[in-house]
């Protein structure tokens with residue numbers, strides 16, 4: 001149950017989405033809103049956790065196949081390496097170093113919604129690689145991709161690491177891939193990481209770590225609503241809950257109200273009522289197998305050209321062309 005005391009105009013996308021999510025049954029919030037400054041920092045911590053195998057698995061794949069990946073990326077007329085959701089670029093550095101050592105003609109174009117993370121990334125890269133041409137682009141993936149495709153520049157290699165696509169339900173993942181496909185020409189390629197189905201317990205542990213960092217990350221949604229929408233959520237009254245369905249490969253995160261309560265979001269004049277054990281669904285982290293990735297690719301008119309994997313890592317990087 002929720003009430004809005006008097007109509008108020010919802011201005012930002014955050015306000016609209018929070019309003020919609022908390023007035024719908026069952027309640028939900030979009031995981032993209034976890035990533036403010038605090039959320040970014042918590043995600044950095046997650047990537048260091050012993051249980052969060054994804055980052056290390058992808059790092060090993062890039063490390064063990066660096067030369068072959070660089071061969072696939074390179075083009076005699078040069079190319080643009082465009083990374084969507086660049087983050088801290090820790091894994092990308094492996095490829096950048098190899099390309100620079102080969103004196104490959106390329107520019108690195110990291111795209112991120114957060115100007116802060118871009119500034120930080122560029123500063124660090126400039127320190128480490130003085131010869132690297134970095135052309136950061138702040139914005140939403142799709143807008144920036146559209147802009148880049150209209151330049152009609154040289155070969156584009158689009159990179160999406162970290163199984164970021166897994167935070168999208170299949171229909172949205174397909175639109176994401178379709179959008180990328182539309183920005184590609186025949187010589188362009190897409191290099192993307194997909195976390196794979198594996199022992200269900202390993203997946204549950206990765207999203208419910210023993211130090212509670214993932215719980216804090218999930219609850220950052222409530223802290224952010226408190227900060228930005230003048231809310232009075234008591235995050236300690238919510239439990240972080242993870243589920244994994246080994247049939248569909250979908251890991252789901254929830255925040256569960258441990259008691260009945262009323263929460264007021266003053267800025268959007270909304271009162272939200274929770275019953276005891278009512279849920280807010282906050283995130284999906286989809287796990288894949290080759291058939292599912294092939295199906296997604298087909299839906300987006302892409303074809304798989306090559307798969308990079310390491311034994312027992314349960315993670316794969318795919319090269320797609322159109």
Ligand code: AVI
Nearest residue numbers: 046162163164167214284285
């Ligand atoms: C960014 N994304 C791919 C992470 C994932 O694995 O779904 C976000 C995350 N959520 C909880 N832990 C990490």
